Amino acid sequence: NAGVTQTPKFQVLKTGQSMTLQCAQDMNHEYMSWYRQDPGMGLRLIHYSVGAGITDQGEVPNGYNVSRSTTEDFPLRLLSAAPSQTSVYFCASSRGGGSGETQYFGPGTRLLVL
Amino acid sequence: GIQVEQSPPDLILQEGANSTLRCNFSDSVNNLQWFHQNPWGQLINLFYIPSGTKQNGRLSATTVATERYSLLYISSSQTTDSGVYFCAVVGTTTDSWGKLQFGAGTQVVVTP
Numbered sequence: 602n603a604g605v606t607q608t609p610k611f612q613v614l615k616t617g618q619s620m621t622l623q624c625a626q627d628m629n630h631e632y633m634s635w636y637r638q639d640p641g642m643g644l645r646l647i648h649y650s651v652g653a654g655i656t657d658q659g660e661v662p663n664g665y666n667v668s669r670s671t672t673e674d675f676p677l678r679l680l681s682a683a684p685s686q687t688s689v690y691f692c693a694s695s696r697g698g699g700s701g702e703t704q705y706f707g708p709g710t711r712l713l714v715l
Numbered sequence: 716g717i718q719v720e721q722s723p724p725d726l727i728l729q730e731g732a733n734s735t736l737r738c739n740f741s742d743s744v745n746n747l748q749w750f751h752q753n754p755w756g757q758l759i760n761l762f763y764i765p766s767g768t769k770q771n772g773r774l775s776a777t778t779v780a781t782e783r784y785s786l787l788y789i790s791s792s793q794t795t796d797s798g799v800y801f802c803a804v805v806g807t808t809t810d811s812w813g814k815l816q817f818g819a820g821t822q823v824v825v826t827p
Contacts, residue, residue, distance in 0.1 A: 632813060643719075643801055643817030651813060659814060660716075691758065693815075703748065704803075704815060706758040 603627050605707035607692050613713045614682045622677040622710050624692030632695045633675040637688040682714045717742045717806040721818035728792045728825045736787040736821045738802030746805035747778055749787050753798045792825045
């Protein structure tokens with residue numbers, strides 16, 4: 602199993618540009634989520650999905666869109682990048698989102714918005 | 716939402732020393748995990764421990780759910796233990812489902 606994979610590893614954008622961060626998992630997990638990590642802070646939940654076709658907002662959803670067309674993939678879209686979105690982005694997955702479920706994290710994508 | 720506080724924020728250890736990290740949370744939880752973020756940024760799941768005690772090598776963890784805290788013990792620390800340790804919880808309320816809430820972490824530096 603590759604586990605949770607993310608691409609790209611690094612990205613530099615200019616303000617106003619758009620891009621999609623890719624996340625895929627091969628563990629047949631129903632639950633997937635996106636977090637951002639800013640310096641000196643823990644991770645904050647952006648969006649999550651409990652299965653294909655179902656998504657919901659987390660703590661910091663503004664400026665980001667998601668969709669879940671397959672169980673395996675959960676891309677995160679930045680429609681118009683802003684410097685405040687400079688961060689490290691982590692994707693995670695688990696069998697479910699509630700009790701008893703260990704979440705597994707991808708290696709992260711470092712994003713710099715100029 | 717549920718609040719998660721970790722202490723201490725920073726810890727410097729000499730190799731071979733023991734240490735205890737603490738995680739306090741403000742409400743009932745049905746999921747608590749400890750993670751280690753290594754210096755390369757990778758997040759590694761250490762324990763899933765909403766209650767009770769678990770051990771894995773030199774690491775062990777105890778969660779006292781009724782008193783809303785969890786402890787992570789590092790024994791005979793090694794330089795490879797350096798990094799940031801995060802506690803993360805999922806609350807029991809309907810609007811908490813699926814939302815892993817992280818503490819700010821404890822930065823650990825183990826010196827040779």
